[in-house]
Amino acid sequence: MFFIGIFGIENKEKEIKIINNLTCKGCNRLTMARVIKSYEFFHFFFIPIFKWNEKYYIQCESCRKVFSISKEKGKAIEKNENIEITYWDLKEINNSYSNGYYKDNINNVCNNCGKVVDSGYKYCPYCGHEVK
Structure with a gap:
């Protein structure tokens, strides 16, 4: 967090949705997973003005491994569109x-x-x- 008087820059992470029936690339199980959005934002009086560096992640509820997904699929999930996340969409990152x-x-x-x-x-x- 970076403050200069009444404005600053912060990182934020929020859970977007819980997905049922995801085949995890780490444990090869059909499980539940959390979709998480991570971003940085500039705020004025704690009111967010603009965001950047948006990234989307999926965390398996069984093995707790974290995978990145494309920004397009993440935004579609955030908009509540009916989109399927497949085994091939998951890009493994270190946890x-x-x-x-x-x-x-x-x-x-x-x-x-x-x-x-x-x-x-x-x-x-x-x-x-x-x-x-």
């Missing part, structure tokens, strides 16, 4: 967060709460348990 947000070089998952955390953390910032 972790960077400052609490999905990045393309992701690598650690907390075994206690299942949240993805930056590789620099020894303890999970969400639940406090040691990240192994």
